[in-house]
Amino acid sequence: MVLFAFLALGLIFTFHSARAESPVQYIGTFPDTDEYPLPIQGNLEAHDPNIIVYDNAYYAFHGGIGVPYFRATSLSGPWESRGKVLKEPSIIKKGARKRPWAPSVIEKNGTFYCYYALTKGGTRQSAIGVATTTNIDDGPWEDHGAVVSTGSSGLNYDVFPYTVSNAIDPAVMQDPADGKFWFTWGSYWTNIWQVALTDDLLSVENPKSPDARNVAYVTLDGRDNVMLKQYPVDYDPQGIRPVEGSFMSYRAPYYYLWFSHGKCCHFPEGRVLPPGGDEYSIRVGRATNITGPYVDKDGRKLTENGGTIVYGSNHGDVYAPGGLGVLTAIGTDQDILYYHYLNKSIGLAHKDAHLGWNYLAYEDGWPVAKSSSNTSTDPSEDGDDSR
Numbered sequence: 001m002v003l004f005a006f007l008a009l010g011l012i013f014t015f016h017s018a019r020a021e022s023p024v025q026y027i028g029t030f031p032d033t034d035e036y037p038l039p040i041q042g043n044l045e046a047h048d049p050n051i052i053v054y055d056n057a058y059y060a061f062h063g064g065i066g067v068p069y070f071r072a073t074s075l076s077g078p079w080e081s082r083g084k085v086l087k088e089p090s091i092i093k094k095g096a097r098k099r100p101w102a103p104s105v106i107e108k109n110g111t112f113y114c115y116y117a118l119t120k121g122g123t124r125q126s127a128i129g130v131a132t133t134t135n136i137d138d139g140p141w142e143d144h145g146a147v148v149s150t151g152s153s154g155l156n157y158d159v160f161p162y163t164v165s166n167a168i169d170p171a172v173m174q175d176p177a178d179g180k181f182w183f184t185w186g187s188y189w190t191n192i193w194q195v196a197l198t199d200d201l202l203s204v205e206n207p208k209s210p211d212a213r214n215v216a217y218v219t220l221d222g223r224d225n226v227m228l229k230q231y232p233v234d235y236d237p238q239g240i241r242p243v244e245g246s247f248m249s250y251r252a253p254y255y256y257l258w259f260s261h262g263k264c265c266h267f268p269e270g271r272v273l274p275p276g277g278d279e280y281s282i283r284v285g286r287a288t289n290i291t292g293p294y295v296d297k298d299g300r301k302l303t304e305n306g307g308t309i310v311y312g313s314n315h316g317d318v319y320a321p322g323g324l325g326v327l328t329a330i331g332t333d334q335d336i337l338y339y340h341y342l343n344k345s346i347g348l349a350h351k352d353a354h355l356g357w358n359y360l361a362y363e364d365g366w367p368v369a370k371s372s373s374n375t376s377t378d379p380s381e382d383g384d385d386s387r
């Protein structure tokens, strides 16, 4: 229903690329809503960024050869390269071993864990591996190989739910309630799954029969069958479930499960864009237990098409934001939502994705993107869902 906010008449936009003389043409809808603030520019080219705060600095990782990463003392840069996590191709013999996607990094007791995804685009031939270091600035990182794999080979690929999911887009969070670490993954197919990690964070608990739960899932009634007709690609023949890129965060008293919904990329020049609202947007649900069930603002379960849009295309220029993460207010003044987005004035190619971010405020416990910081604390805002 929230999708109606994006619906507008299809228009043909012609504009001049910042780089080229010739006009770049896209056919479709660039939502011009000012419901969301413009991104604060991160000044970093990044697809699926992941950022951690450590020792008064930000470390940003993104998909690319060897998983490049950067350090800055401001989220808007300047970003200084710290090299790559993987100097060699991943030891996992699967997918694009040199060019991992969508990393996710977490620190535990002085060790940094970088989860990375290997895949062949548009297939379930995927794996999530992990590399560690005790020196985030200079490495070296040690590659420990696979945590999960899907498709027709690899670690426990024949165990449910690896048999029905796609092992990319990892995320990890420590439950503040008991210190346990939880892992989510998934993209299209059966969407987002969650399991507990072992104490060394290198594998899944009970790997041969994991206690796994589906935490977000698109059912195929209604709208998503339209998407199937729009994008007949090699996805699950049963239909397109455009949910991926999960991320978990906590702000008392709620756990939040975030994800990207819609079409992330492949917006070729001169071709028709997806109907407004079917491009990437950032959505969320919340729960009082890290294992869920997660529900959106309308009370809809995330496992039944739920998901409240927190950030989407805006101002006729910002397009398809997604690949997000959240920095919770440890080392920052306020929670921060960061993501990649495309800028119509620059281009809509994969390489044009840039880091953007906004402050998060919570209204009745629901996150709202803001353009400026507001550090004054309103105690009635904290954990009070009764208003």
Ligand SMILES: *[C@@H]1O[C@H](CO)[C@@H](O)[C@H](O)[C@H]1NC(C)=O
Residues within 6 Å of the ligand: 109, 110
């Ligand atoms: C944290 O790391 C230190 C040094 O590696 C080790 O001695 C200590 O046992 C670790 N603590 C925990 C809780 O794992």
Ligand SMILES: *[C@@H]1O[C@H](CO)[C@@H](O)[C@H](O)[C@H]1NC(C)=O
Residues within 6 Å of the ligand: 177, 288, 289, 290, 291
């Ligand atoms: C969360 O739910 C699990 C069952 O899935 C239960 O064992 C656990 O105690 C719950 N945690 C909290 C903090 O309520």
Ligand SMILES: *[C@@H]1O[C@H](CO)[C@@H](O)[C@H](O)[C@H]1NC(C)=O
Residues within 6 Å of the ligand: 018, 038, 039, 041, 317, 318, 343, 344, 345, 346
């Ligand atoms: C989009 O790109 C134009 C041209 O480079 C720039 O002026 C504008 O600030 C950018 N907007 C965002 C939100 O990145």
Ligand SMILES: *[C@@H]1O[C@H](CO)[C@@H](O)[C@H](O)[C@H]1NC(C)=O
Residues within 6 Å of the ligand: 374, 375, 376, 377, 378, 381
């Ligand atoms: C900051 O937040 C408080 C509490 O939500 C609100 O009353 C105040 O108007 C906000 N100030 C600004 C400048 O946004």
